[in-house]
Amino acid sequence: MTLTEFGAIAEMVGAAAVVASLIYLAVQIRQNTAATRAQIHQARSDQAQDALMFVAGSAEFASLLAKLDVDGAPDPNRLEELSNEERIRFRFYCGAVLQRLENMYYQYQKGFLAPATYRRATKTFGRVIPIWERLGILDVQEGEFRTELDRIKDGGVG
Numbered sequence: 001m002t003l004t005e006f007g008a009i010a011e012m013v014g015a016a017a018v019v020a021s022l023i024y025l026a027v028q029i030r031q032n033t034a035a036t037r038a039q040i041h042q043a044r045s046d047q048a049q050d051a052l053m054f055v056a057g058s059a060e061f062a063s064l065l066a067k068l069d070v071d072g073a074p075d076p077n078r079l080e081e082l083s084n085e086e087r088i089r090f091r092f093y094c095g096a097v098l099q100r101l102e103n104m105y106y107q108y109q110k111g112f113l114a115p116a117t118y119r120r121a122t123k124t125f126g127r128v129i130p131i132w133e134r135l136g137i138l139d140v141q142e143g144e145f146r147t148e149l150d151r152i153k154d155g156g157v158g
Contacts, residue, residue, distance in 0.1 A: 040112045073127045076134040122152045129153040
């Protein structure tokens with residue numbers, strides 16, 4: 001075997017190794033993406049559970065929410081029935097919920113949150129956006145996320 005023949009064989013083996021490496025990397029990236037999506041889903045589930053447990057565990061906060069409730073949905077017109085302290089607490093709570101939605105929107109935009117999951121969530125958030133507007137917590141929102149809030153408020157689907 002000549003040096004030229006040996007070089008040609010080595011070049012073919014090298015090319016096959018590059019192809020095998022690329023296939024291996026593609027499989028690793030796919031597995032990492034699936035793991036990342038699972039972690040995001042778990043974190044979202046934990047956040048939702050924490051929020052629900054907070055309301056369930058606080059008679060005072062549940063009472064506050066009951067003051068706002070009309071037929072299973074919050075009514076912005078009932079904000080006036082809250083005391084100043086209740087209004088402040090509720091405003092901070094709504095700010096935290098708004099941050100959760102913004103995070104969900106970001107994850108959805110990046111492809112880490114399933115469209116069906118995002119659509120389900122935005123249906124429930126659509127009912128509280130008028131309250132957020134009344135409380136003034138949307139005044140600082142702008143750009144794509146503000147456009148998304150308007151779409152959700154108007155009943156758009158993700």
